[in-house]
Amino acid sequence: MAKTIVIANQKGGVGKTTTAINLAVFLSKDQKRTLLIDIDPQGNSCSGLGVNFKERTGNGIYEVLIGKKQIKDVILDTKYPDLKLVPVTLDLAGAQVEMMGFPRKEYVLKDALESIKKDYDFILIDTPPSLGLFTLNGLVAADSVLIPMQSEFYSMEGMAQLLKAIKIVKSGLNKNLAVEGVLITMYDSRTNLSKQVVEEVKNYFKENVYHTVIPRNVRLSEAPSHGVAIYEYDYKSQGAEAYFHFGKEFLKKAGSS
Amino acid sequence: MAKTIVIANQKGGVGKTTTAINLAVFLSKDQKRTLLIDIDPQGNSCSGLGVNFKERTGNGIYEVLIGKKQIKDVILDTKYPDLKLVPVTLDLAGAQVEMMGFPRKEYVLKDALESIKKDYDFILIDTPPSLGLFTLNGLVAADSVLIPMQSEFYSMEGMAQLLKAIKIVKSGLNKNLAVEGVLITMYDSRTNLSKQVVEEVKNYFKENVYHTVIPRNVRLSEAPSHGVAIYEYDYKSQGAEAYFHFGKEFLKKAGSS
Numbered sequence: 001m002a003k004t005i006v007i008a009n010q011k012g013g014v015g016k017t018t019t020a021i022n023l024a025v026f027l028s029k030d031q032k033r034t035l036l037i038d039i040d041p042q043g044n045s046c047s048g049l050g051v052n053f054k055e056r057t058g059n060g061i062y063e064v065l066i067g068k069k070q071i072k073d074v075i076l077d078t079k080y081p082d083l084k085l086v087p088v089t090l091d092l093a094g095a096q097v098e099m100m101g102f103p104r105k106e107y108v109l110k111d112a113l114e115s116i117k118k119d120y121d122f123i124l125i126d127t128p129p130s131l132g133l134f135t136l137n138g139l140v141a142a143d144s145v146l147i148p149m150q151s152e153f154y155s156m157e158g159m160a161q162l163l164k165a166i167k168i169v170k171s172g173l174n175k176n177l178a179v180e181g182v183l184i185t186m187y188d189s190r191t192n193l194s195k196q197v198v199e200e201v202k203n204y205f206k207e208n209v210y211h212t213v214i215p216r217n218v219r220l221s222e223a224p225s226h227g228v229a230i231y232e233y234d235y236k237s238q239g240a241e242a243y244f245h246f247g248k249e250f251l252k253k254a255g256s257s
Numbered sequence: 258m259a260k261t262i263v264i265a266n267q268k269g270g271v272g273k274t275t276t277a278i279n280l281a282v283f284l285s286k287d288q289k290r291t292l293l294i295d296i297d298p299q300g301n302s303c304s305g306l307g308v309n310f311k312e313r314t315g316n317g318i319y320e321v322l323i324g325k326k327q328i329k330d331v332i333l334d335t336k337y338p339d340l341k342l343v344p345v346t347l348d349l350a351g352a353q354v355e356m357m358g359f360p361r362k363e364y365v366l367k368d369a370l371e372s373i374k375k376d377y378d379f380i381l382i383d384t385p386p387s388l389g390l391f392t393l394n395g396l397v398a399a400d401s402v403l404i405p406m407q408s409e410f411y412s413m414e415g416m417a418q419l420l421k422a423i424k425i426v427k428s429g430l431n432k433n434l435a436v437e438g439v440l441i442t443m444y445d446s447r448t449n450l451s452k453q454v455v456e457e458v459k460n461y462f463k464e465n466v467y468h469t470v471i472p473r474n475v476r477l478s479e480a481p482s483h484g485v486a487i488y489e490y491d492y493k494s495q496g497a498e499a500y501f502h503f504g505k506e507f508l509k510k511a512g513s514s
């Protein structure tokens with residue numbers, strides 16, 4: 001049975017998509033059958049894996065959420081044998097209003113995943129930078145939440161809101177929701193700010209913070225324009241090394257819980 | 258009569274708030290009566306100016322949007338004499354669902370601003386990283402849109418969606434909406450990626466792109482933790498110099514249109 005993990009943080013640009021893609025590819029290279037679901041209308045998980053807009057018309061998470069298609073009919077292959085992708089189509093942006101009237105609007109993704117969970121070891125869900133209906137669907141469908149956290153001042157500000165949202169979901173819609181872990185991203189060892197934020201994050205989240213810290217590394221921001229994960233783009237880079245260590249630490253922690 | 262400018266880009270972490278704060282302070286220092294409205298539930302424009310969560314209960318943009326308060330009753334002073342702030346309260350996150358049933362749900366902010374436009378030279382609106390109802394209210398209330406654009410691959414991806422949303426608003430809800438300009442942010446002259454994106458942005462937006470480019474500069478990310486704009490935090494930094502030049506270029510362009 002798949003372990004379902006939602007990658008969420010309503011602060012924008014903290015590395016949700018970068019973590020989703022590089023973790024998903026790491027897991028698939030470790031022979032874990034992995035499914036990546038992109039539920040962000042921006043579709044960055046798709047474009048970062050080389051699946052462009054044109055290939056995504058009419059067959060994506062939007063059609064599944066409004067009940068037009070089964071999830072198994074929209075799953076795409078990727079360059080990586082053990083990694084499959086559920087793309088987002090541009091129409092998703094309008095779905096939030098459409099879904100407001102659904103009786104089980106928070107459970108739509110969870111219900112859709114029931115039929116395929118047995119086919120995968122891990123299901124990752126990339127979410128948009130908001131606490132709206134799509135992220136809510138991710139939190140309800142997931143076993144746990146992976147929180148990428150940029151080492152910057154504004155990131156700490158948003159933590160209270162995110163934890164409040166997780167608590168609300170845990171008290172009602174998804175009683176089993178746990179925090180998988182907090183991953184510090186874009187760390188710049190030359191700045192005091194990064195060191196201060198890391199200290200605060202460790203005080204706040206204690207053992208939930210991964211030991212691996214992802215440094216700021218331009219190769220990570222170049223890889224998506226080539227449609228590959230960091231390991232293919234530049235396996236010697238600091239970014240590749242960090243996401244590789246994170247993958248191992250993630251498996252050790254996730255595998256045991 | 259105030260010129261109203263909405264700062265928008267649904268891609269997360271591109272420098273919307275950093276631009277909103279540093280432009281608002283620049284304008285106020287140039288004796289322009291300026292109002293900054295924070296309509297992002299994260300409230301980063303507030304915290305970046307030293308207005309913390311506790312000071313914002315019960316008196317913010319949320320109360321205005323649901324009709325409980327007049328906008329003039331929630332305007333706060335800031336450290337800067339000619340800069341006033343409309344804060345966001347935490348309840349805003351829930352307002353989107355509440356407002357779905359309003360007859361003029363896209364015009365609520367525009368209507369609220371009518372009564373105070375004569376008191377200001379500029380009104381700036383900081384928006385969340387999405388194309389939801391709050392950003393839509395900003396696009397309908399504004400005369401023009403200022404688009405901060407990070408020099409990264411995913412930023413270009415989102416441009417088509419943003420321009421489509423602007424076009425839709427222009428065709429119906431706000432016929433006068435114009436593009437004020439595109440500001441390139443977090444530029445790193447050492448990387449090819451930055452150069453490539455800038456090239457593409459200039460091809461795409463032509464004379465709408467500001468000549469001033471904001472470099473990546475850690476002092477910009479440190480300033481908000483002190484609750485001041487970059488000019489006070491470190492006026493000799495590259496970040497202060499860049500936002501100062503941007504302010505002048507902005508006034509030249511905005512003043513003349």
Ligand SMILES: Nc1ncnc2c1ncn2[C@@H]1O[C@H](COP(=O)(O)OP(=O)(O)OP(=O)(O)O)[C@@H](O)[C@H]1O
Nearest residue numbers: 012013014015016017018129215216217221269409
């Ligand atoms: N460790 C890193 N070093 C340098 N650049 C990075 C790093 N991680 C991500 N980036 C770049 O920073 C930008 C933001 O990252 P990303 O898009 O993954 O964040 P996100 O949280 O998914 O954003 P959004 O909130 O818009 O969904 C991207 O251009 C990405 O390529």
Ligand SMILES: Nc1ncnc2c1ncn2[C@@H]1O[C@H](COP(=O)(O)OP(=O)(O)OP(=O)(O)O)[C@@H](O)[C@H]1O
Nearest residue numbers: 012152269270271272273274275386472473474478
């Ligand atoms: N030119 C810059 N150089 C370095 N850091 C910057 C720069 N501009 C902004 N930052 C930092 O990058 C992060 C993202 O910027 P900011 O929060 O202003 O973006 P945003 O578009 O408002 O994000 P959101 O989409 O979450 O609202 C912040 O931590 C900010 O301090």
Ligand SMILES: [Mg+2]
Nearest residue numbers: 016017040044
């Ligand atoms: Mg993303």
Ligand SMILES: [Mg+2]
Nearest residue numbers: 273274297301
């Ligand atoms: Mg912001």
